[in-house]
Amino acid sequence: MEQRVNIYQSEPKAYEGMFALEEFLNKSPLSKQQISLIKIRASQINGCAYCINMHTEEAVKAGETYQRLHMLNAWKESNLFSDEEKVMLEITEKVTLINQNGLTDKTYQSAQNLFNDKTIIAIIMAITTINAWNRIAISTRIE
Numbered sequence: 001m002e003q004r005v006n007i008y009q010s011e012p013k014a015y016e017g018m019f020a021l022e023e024f025l026n027k028s029p030l031s032k033q034q035i036s037l038i039k040i041r042a043s044q045i046n047g048c049a050y051c052i053n054m055h056t057e058e059a060v061k062a063g064e065t066y067q068r069l070h071m072l073n074a075w076k077e078s079n080l081f082s083d084e085e086k087v088m089l090e091i092t093e094k095v096t097l098i099n100q101n102g103l104t105d106k107t108y109q110s111a112q113n114l115f116n117d118k119t120i121i122a123i124i125m126a127i128t129t130i131n132a133w134n135r136i137a138i139s140t141r142i143e
Contacts, residue, residue: 004140018136021129028122032062034088038123039130041072041089042096048134050142055130084114088123095127 007014025035036059043051056069071078075089087110094103111120136142 003142007136007140018129018132021125021132025122025126025129028125029116029119030122030126033059033064034085035126036062036064037072037085038088038092038126039133040069041075041092042127042130043134044073045093045096046131046134046138048137050137051130051134087111087114091123092127095124096131 028035030038036055039055040052040059043055059069060066068080071080072089075081075086081089087107090107091103091111094101094107111123115123
């Protein structure tokens, strides 16, 4: 596929808000591994090969194992993920696929039982940010 318009080269200011969100995430209570799991899972759902590749490499550098990365698509059936990670991944799927049922009360309550408000906000912002990046990458065919 041929790359389309390069937003960063043509309109670098268009990225400022996205970079600000990334800075927020870097200072959030989420670990680099947690952020990577969110980014990879949302990118898998959205079919963004560019982001899957980038964030898988970042995850490995942050200490994530190849086994867990290989099992990420089947996290519900896997015992490799903690209860906290499973709730984060469930929120990731519900928010990424928001048109289906949205973030259900049951899932949100599970998050409240495990996380404080700042962490829940960081999870939601991480999901929102990667979904925006996926849409930019897919629509412009970044390779």
